[in-house]
Amino acid sequence: MGDNMTPTALLRQAHEAGLTVFVRGDQLVVRGQPEQEPLARALLARKADLYPIVKATMAFVPPATDTTGTTDANRPAPPSEAVLALDLPDASTWCRKAAALISTIGDRNARLAMRELFEERAAVCEFCGNMTRDEAERKAYHLLEQAMQRGGLA
Numbered sequence: 001m002g003d004n005m006t007p008t009a010l011l012r013q014a015h016e017a018g019l020t021v022f023v024r025g026d027q028l029v030v031r032g033q034p035e036q037e038p039l040a041r042a043l044l045a046r047k048a049d050l051y052p053i054v055k056a057t058m059a060f061v062p063p064a065t066d067t068t069g070t071t072d073a074n075r076p077a078p079p080s081e082a083v084l085a086l087d088l089p090d091a092s093t094w095c096r097k098a099a100a101l102i103s104t105i106g107d108r109n110a111r112l113a114m115r116e117l118f119e120e121r122a123a124v125c126e127f128c129g130n131m132t133r134d135e136a137e138r139k140a141y142h143l144l145e146q147a148m149q150r151g152g153l154a
Contacts, residue, residue, distance in 0.1 A: 006120065007049040010050065011054070014039060014043055017032065018036065019043070020032065021043060028043070028047045028051050053119070055127075092134060092137050094122075094138050095137060098118045098140070098141050101141075101144060102118070105148070105153050110151075114153070118140050119140075121140035122136045124136075125139050
């Protein structure tokens with residue numbers, strides 16, 4: 001399960017299954033219902049691929065708030081389509097540019113694919129390419145532009 005999936009596709013599957021995936025220190029933490037254990041194990045087996053992406057995107061995900069209004073920084077809210085890392089006000093210039101470009105795509109699945117491309121490329125450039133976050137997001141933005149042009153989306 002999940003061996004042939006891209007890391008972001010695997011994370012999306014986890015989110016759709018109701019799992020919460022976040023980083024605490026050097027650990028990848030997966031929380032969810034017991035029936036999701038096989039998927040949780042698949043996520044943990046891919047820690048090397050998932051950790052940098054989850055760590056990079058967690059910077060944009062607001063912490064969860066319980067019913068009393070108390071915020072727990074160690075319990076991040078799972079990302080949803082409505083709250084995209086690209087759309088939050090503290091996102092970088094390159095993230096905002098990517099969000100604006102992606103928003104021009106009419107097809108929902110194509111928008112999600114392009115968002116996934118941007119986030120994954122930025123994470124790979126930053127953590128595997130030893131780039132600063134700004135450099136990585138700039139590079140990912142230009143790759144996004146090229147992909148959209150090749151796919152006839154821009």
